[in-house]
Each structure stands twice: as structure tokens, then as C-alpha cells.
Amino acid sequence: xxxxxxxxxxxxxxxxxxxxxxxxxxxxxxxxxxxxxxxxxxxxxxxxxxxxxxxxxxxxxxxxxxxxxxxxxxxxxxxxxxxxxxxxxxxxxxxxxxxxxxxxxxxxxxx
Amino acid sequence: xxxxxxxxxxxxxxxxxxxxxxxxxxxxxxxxxxxxxxxxxxxxxxxxxxxxxxxxxxxxxxxxxxxxxxxxxxxxxxxxxxxxxxxxxxxxxxxxxxxxxxxxxxxxxxxx
Numbered sequence: 001x002x003x004x005x006x007x008x009x010x011x012x013x014x015x016x017x018x019x020x021x022x023x024x025x026x027x028x029x030x031x032x033x034x035x036x037x038x039x040x041x042x043x044x045x046x047x048x049x050x051x052x053x054x055x056x057x058x059x060x061x062x063x064x065x066x067x068x069x070x071x072x073x074x075x076x077x078x079x080x081x082x083x084x085x086x087x088x089x090x091x092x093x094x095x096x097x098x099x100x101x102x103x104x105x106x107x108x109x110x111x
Numbered sequence: 112x113x114x115x116x117x118x119x120x121x122x123x124x125x126x127x128x129x130x131x132x133x134x135x136x137x138x139x140x141x142x143x144x145x146x147x148x149x150x151x152x153x154x155x156x157x158x159x160x161x162x163x164x165x166x167x168x169x170x171x172x173x174x175x176x177x178x179x180x181x182x183x184x185x186x187x188x189x190x191x192x193x194x195x196x197x198x199x200x201x202x203x204x205x206x207x208x209x210x211x212x213x214x215x216x217x218x219x220x221x222x223x
Contacts, residue, residue, distance in 0.1 A: 009151070032210055044154075044201065044214040086153060090210040097142045097205035098169070099212060101154040 002027045004089045006102035013077050014110050021072040021105050023061075023087030032090040033063055033070040034099070039083045047072075047085070057081070077109045114138045117202050117215040125223055130189040132218050134202030136182075142205030143185040144212065145169075145177065147198040154201065160185055192222040 003026040013019055025031060035047040048056045050063040050070060061072045070087060087102040114137035124130050134143060142161055146154040146169075156169030158177040166177050174196060176188045189196055199219050203212040 004153075006153075034211075043216045044203075046211055046213075049211070097207070097210050097212065098144070098156060098159060099210070100156075101146075103151060103153040 002089060002091060002100050004087050004100050004102035006085075006087055006105045008105045009103070010106045010108065012108040012110065015079055016076050019072075019074045019077045019081070019107065019109075021085050021087075021107065023070045023072065023102060025068050025070065025087075025089050027068075027089060027091060029091060031063075033061070034088040034090070035059070035061055035070075035072050036086045036088055036101075037083050038086070044086070077107075079109045079111055082107055082109045115202060115204055115213060115215040117200075117218050119218060120216065121219045123221045123223065124192050126193060127191050130192050130220065130222075132187045132189075132200055132202075132220070134185045134187070134215060136185075136204050138204070139182055140204040141182075141207055143179065144203040144205065145175075145185065145187045146201045146203065147171065147196075148201060148217070149198050157187065157200075189220075189222075192220075194222050196220065197222045 005024045033050040037047045038044045059074045063070050084104050084106050086104045088099040116135045118133045144159040145157040148154050155171045157175050160166045160179045178186045199217050201217050202215040205212050
């Protein structure tokens with residue numbers, strides 16, 4: 001069955017420290033992976049998608065098909081990065097656009 | 112905000128009463144989704160729609176029904192609300208062919 005796992009409910013780091021939010025997925029086909037972010041009192045929004053291979057707000061994520069992972073990384077965390085982060089999987093061949101979300105990880109960046 | 116509005120934003124209701132949440136979009140997107148957000152579970156898909164009168168069940172559809180009589184409106188109904196349906200409900204629209212979704216601001220529902 002298709003599944004997305006984010007093993008950490010809470011990740012707490014100090015400002016300036018590196019950050020890695022883990023995401024593992026289970027899907028036998030060709031996946032498309034996303035990271036969504038929800039800042040306090042704001043709506044959920046797309047942060048990045050693996051096919052774009054871009055860096056947004058200093059965050060990057062690389063799809064590792066061998067390890068079925070899509071970890072989100074940032075070399076130097078900022079306080080404004082504090083938010084809830086969700087990893088999501090789209091079963092690429094689907095034409096309904098459905099996403100499967102992980103449980104979410106709260107990132108807390110301390111001053 | 113991709114022209115998505117949810118109403119109401121907050122609701123408190125009693126067990127056993129029917130509740131309808133509304134999602135409205137202004138940009139004529141074909142795909143719409145309803146999720147619930149719960150601690151430890153992330154976002155789980157309740158129902159989705161791929162056009163007027165075309166809907167299908169998601170992962171956690173029991174106790175919920177939906178309707179889409181117009182492109183712009185996607186309604187979620189809790190037929191007889193239970194305390195386990197206390198949650199934050201999010202509507203999303205999907206960009207065709209891109210698997211990207213844009214979310215509404217959410218509705219916080221408390222069932223007492």
C-alpha cells in the first residue's frame with residue numbers, strides 16, 4: 001500500500017544549526033514527492049516538489065529511490081522556519097491528483 | 112490563496128446533528144479535495160471530486176458525504192456528527208496535470 005512516513009513528530013534545533021526533516025515513502029510505481037509547509041495561522045502551502053529540483057527558502061530535498069526517501073534539508077535554520085512540515089506523495093500516473101500525506105513534523109527553531 | 116474560501120471557519124455543534132462545510136473556488140479548477148487534519152495522523156483525504164457530480168471516496172470517508180453541483184462549490188456533509196469528527200477540515204483545489212494542490216484556510220469543527 002502507498003504510504004508516507006515522517007518519523008519525527010517534533011524536531012527542535014537552534015538557530016544556525018542544520019536541519020533535516022525525514023520522509024520515507026512506500027510506492028511501487030514512479031512517485032512524485034512534495035514538501036508542504038504550514039506556518040502558524042497560515043494555510044498549508046507548497047514548499048517544493050522533487051521534479052523541480054529547486055531550492056526554496058534555502059531548503060532542498062533530493063529523491064532517493066533506492067532508499068525511498070525524500071528528506072528536507074537546510075544548512076542553517078532560521079527562526080522563521082518554525083512551522084509544521086508535511087511530506088506528500090503523488091502516484092504519478094494518476095490523473096486525479098490525489099496526494100498521500102505523512103503525519104507531519106513540527107520544526108521548532110530556537111533563538 | 113488561489114481563490115479558495117472555506118465556510119464557516121469555526122463551528123461548534125452537538126453530537127448527532129448534521130453539519131455542512133462549504134468550499135468555494137473562483138478559478139474554475141476541476142479537482143477539489145476535502146481533508147481532515149489530526150495530530151499524529153497528518154492530513155487524510157475524505158472525499159475528492161474531479162468534476163461536477165463526479166466524486167469519489169478517500170481514505171476516511173465513513174460518516175461523510177459530499178456534493179458538487181457547481182464547479183465552484185464542493186460541500187462536505189457530516190450526516191450525524193460524532194465527537195471523533197472533531198478536527199480541522201481543509202479543502203484544496205488541484206492543478207490539472209501538475210499534481211499540485213492549493214489549500215483553503217481550514218474549518219475548525221468541534222463536536223460536543
